[in-house]
Amino acid sequence: MKSLISHLLGDTRTAILAVLLLRPDEPQHVRELARLTGVSPGTLHRELTALESLGVLRRNAVGRQVFFAANRECPVFEELAGLVRKTAGLVDVVRNALLPHASRIGAAFIYGSVAAGTETSRSDVDVMILGELPFADAVKALAPAQASLRREVNPTVMKSAEFLRKRRAKDNFVTTVWKAPRLWVIGSDHELG
Amino acid sequence: MSLDNLARIGQLKAHTPNAAETLRLLASAERFLKDAHVAGLSDETRFNVGYNAIMQCALVALMASGYRPATSVPGHHQTMIQSLPLTLALSKDDWLVLDALRRKRNINDYSGDLIDPESASECVARATALLATTRRWLKQHHPQLLEQAK
Secondary structure, X not given: OOOHHHHHHOHXXXXXXXXXXXXXXXXXXXXXXXXXXXXXXXXXXXXXXXXXHOOOEEEEEEOOEEEEEEOOOOOOHHHHHHHHHHXXXXXXXXXXXXXXXXXXXXXXXXXXXXXXXXXXXXXXXXXXXXXXXXXXXXXXXXXHHHHHHOOOEEEEEEOHHHHHHHHHOOOHHHHHHHHOOOEEEEOOHHHHO | OOHHHHHHOOOEEEOOOOXXXXXXXXXXXXXXXHHOOOOOOOHHHHHHHHHHHHHHHHHHHHHHOOEEEOOOOOOHHHHHHHHHHHHOOXXXXXXXXXXXXXXXXXXXXXXXXXXXXXXXXXXXXXHHHHHHHHHHHHHXXXXXXXXXXX
């Protein structure tokens, strides 16, 4: 089921706000933001411009690089951040937990019963992380998310190239994971298509 | 929770350790780890072999500390992993990883979901490190349990 905030604001705006408002002191480069949220650059640009003109975000250009961050001066900053924090969906919580390691993650998605929508309230959250992140770091990063979701979060890590190679080779594990429904946490079908 | 409290809620029972069982378990863990490097094993088998070695290390440490798991009570694997910070003074981070491996084993055993190569390698590496820690700890705290019977 959709989270409350996704229902109110839409998935795209929710994803952008979740990344920027939950880590207000970490400005994000536009291209990185596109990668993290899986939102197309055109849509992202439109959203960011609107949110900046409304005072929710701050735009900062360093040379030719454009960064966006939460605007703490915005009169409703606390309320918006609170709304994200209290109603963010599972994907937002998992993404937020992985953000400190984003540079070592090529893509990440939730698979298994949660992604298929067949989960029970006790189902584990299976997360596939593609990139250079070691298993131990993934476990550590996701530990706080387990507490806030009140579910076990099980990461599986694999190098992106290995995942693609195994998918071509019809490896049992990778094929099974890839065939099943998934919820993108970082990236989109586009990158692994 | 302390070992004492785990015993009070019925997860652990009192146990008097001896050198023979300690050496037998260590030798078994050693054999598992040697087998883990046999070429051509599936990731599932490699994972399971590493996991067995982890359980045996946890058991050795628990028995040396005067307890054994109450295997009639559900969740004794969880209790074994839980006991590691209390016996071998395992750090929270190391504990988190071993607990994540335990859950992977559960999923694999009860749903047939496959094990990926990275998890299998991590499991064997963690088992190898844990066996070394266990031996070091025994030498320091329970050297009599490492003495071969004459």
